[in-house]
Amino acid sequence: MPYDFIKKKKAGEKIAMVTAYSYYEALFADLAGIDGILVGDSLGMVVMGYKSTLPVTLNEIAHHLKAVLNAKPKSLVVADMPFLSYEVSKSEAVRNAGKMLKLGADAVKLEGGLEVVDKVEALIKAGIPVMGHVGLNPQRYLELGGYKLRGKKVDDALEIVESAKALEEAGAFSIVIEYTTAQVAEEITKLLKIPTICIGAGPWCDGQILVIYDLLGVNPEPPPFARRYSNLSEVVVNALKKYLDDVKKGSFPSEGEFWLMDENELKKFKEVISRKLGSGESKTS
Ligand code: KIV
Numbered sequence: 001m002p003y004d005f006i007k008k009k010k011a012g013e014k015i016a017m018v019t020a021y022s023y024y025e026a027l028f029a030d031l032a033g034i035d036g037i038l039v040g041d042s043l044g045m046v047v048m049g050y051k052s053t054l055p056v057t058l059n060e061i062a063h064h065l066k067a068v069l070n071a072k073p074k075s076l077v078v079a080d081m082p083f084l085s086y087e088v089s090k091s092e093a094v095r096n097a098g099k100m101l102k103l104g105a106d107a108v109k110l111e112g113g114l115e116v117v118d119k120v121e122a123l124i125k126a127g128i129p130v131m132g133h134v135g136l137n138p139q140r141y142l143e144l145g146g147y148k149l150r151g152k153k154v155d156d157a158l159e160i161v162e163s164a165k166a167l168e169e170a171g172a173f174s175i176v177i178e179y180t181t182a183q184v185a186e187e188i189t190k191l192l193k194i195p196t197i198c199i200g201a202g203p204w205c206d207g208q209i210l211v212i213y214d215l216l217g218v219n220p221e222p223p224p225f226a227r228r229y230s231n232l233s234e235v236v237v238n239a240l241k242k243y244l245d246d247v248k249k250g251s252f253p254s255e256g257e258f259w260l261m262d263e264n265e266l267k268k269f270k271e272v273i274s275r276k277l278g279s280g281e282s283k284t285s
Contacts, residue, residue, distance in 0.1 A: 057085075176197050
């Protein structure tokens with residue numbers, strides 16, 4: 001439940017979130033005891049191979065949300081609202097976010113600060129829990145001039161703090177702070193009652209989130225703030241190379257990995273085959 005996140009902040013318990021896009025990723029995250037799963041629009045880049053998150057559609061989020069929910073995770077499941085699914089009008093925002101809740105999401109996340117407060121208020125009024133997202137908003141990378149660190153100058157820092165405050169006042173239950181100077185995230189964390197979940201915004205937050213493929217070492221070019229806890233790309237390529245080698249030299253499949261007909265059935269089978277098709281000797285005869 002979204003409210004549990006606020007209870008964790010009150011209790012001083014750090015919150016650990018990851019993104020997940022598939023059944024097994026959600027299963028693993030849940031087995032590990034992760035507090036929250038975000039079906040992020042980052043799927044556009046790490047699953048679909050798009051150059052940005054802008055092409056991601058609500059249907060794509062819904063598709064991956066269903067896969068994640070099939071793992072029946074105990075952790076909070078948040079569905080990301082993709083570009084243009086909430087900006088146009090409050091009613092469109094409510095309708096689209098409502099679809100994610102109908103599928104089983106516990107909450108939605110949307111990017112933006114002061115400029116989306118009216119949409120956040122409308123969602124809360126409709127009973128849809130909202131996670132905000134300030135600092136670097138990847139959906140606005142064109143307007144921001146790239147994926148740059150935010151909050152380096154006072155004006156920018158203030159805008160981020162004011163946005164976070166306004167989102168809390170609008171009813172958000174927590175806020176992601178992305179790629180922002182650590183002191184700005186610290187200030188927001190101290191100022192707000194709701195938890196801050198940071199990514200590239202330092203250690204003085206109530207929680208952290210990482211894109212699962214960065215954390216597992218799948219992405220060959222992770223962002224500078226992502227820590228690798230595994231080298232899955234190497235593990236996977238090595239496994240595939242071994243499989244390739246085994247197939248080429250004929251050592252896969254071997255005994256125990258294939259099944260034979262019993263003798264009588266085989267005899268009849270061969271007779272029928274040679275009568276009907278005149279086939280020659282087989283490898284098993
Ligand atoms: O889509 C995503 O993965 C995100 C995280 C980076 C917070 O929004």
